[in-house]
Amino acid sequence: MFCRDCGDKLTLRFKENEGLVPYCDKCGKYKFPFFPVAVSMVVVRRSDNQILLAKHIQDDDFKLIAGYIKKGESAEKTIPRELREETGLTAVKWKYLGSRYHDAKDILMLGFLVTADGGEPVLNEELKEVRWCTPEGAREIIRKNSTAEYFLNVAIQELGRKK
Numbered sequence: 001m002f003c004r005d006c007g008d009k010l011t012l013r014f015k016e017n018e019g020l021v022p023y024c025d026k027c028g029k030y031k032f033p034f035f036p037v038a039v040s041m042v043v044v045r046r047s048d049n050q051i052l053l054a055k056h057i058q059d060d061d062f063k064l065i066a067g068y069i070k071k072g073e074s075a076e077k078t079i080p081r082e083l084r085e086e087t088g089l090t091a092v093k094w095k096y097l098g099s100r101y102h103d104a105k106d107i108l109m110l111g112f113l114v115t116a117d118g119g120e121p122v123l124n125e126e127l128k129e130v131r132w133c134t135p136e137g138a139r140e141i142i143r144k145n146s147t148a149e150y151f152l153n154v155a156i157q158e159l160g161r162k163k
Helices: 075-087 135-141 147-162
Strands: 011-015 019-024 037-045 051-056 065-068 091-102 107-116 127-133
Touching: 037 075, 037 091, 037 147, 051 075, 051 135, 051 147, 065 075, 075 091, 075 107, 075 127, 091 147, 107 147, 127 135, 135 147
Parallel strands: 037 107
Antiparallel strands: 011 019, 037 051, 037 065, 051 127, 091 107
16 A cells, blocks of 8 residues: 555554554555445336336346446536436436445445436446336346345335335
């Protein structure tokens, strides 16, 4: 590990209430590690509460629409940008569901329930299949024991409260 400010090698040093934290002797500061953050979206069609799932080009499992938050961008700006880029749909409104660390990609995922306009999604270079599903149907085909399944279940509970 190297300091992102000066390039010197970092050492682990004990910091009260934090444990071992990378430290730069040259800068004289603790350097907490950065890791990427992304949004994970349970996209619901406004007209009938159908949930959109997608298969990405490199994968055979159905997942949620997701995307990285760019430097200088908020999660709230990422949602409509990513949904439009990946599906051509317009995000009408969204609600934060919670966060979950996704170990497989060393990323913090911020989960949102997103209401989309009534259009039909379009495939692009990232997606090979998209499907609108009932909540029960989405539960059946989503990748099991995944971050996507976790956020899907939270969203379905939230949708059940709205009835």
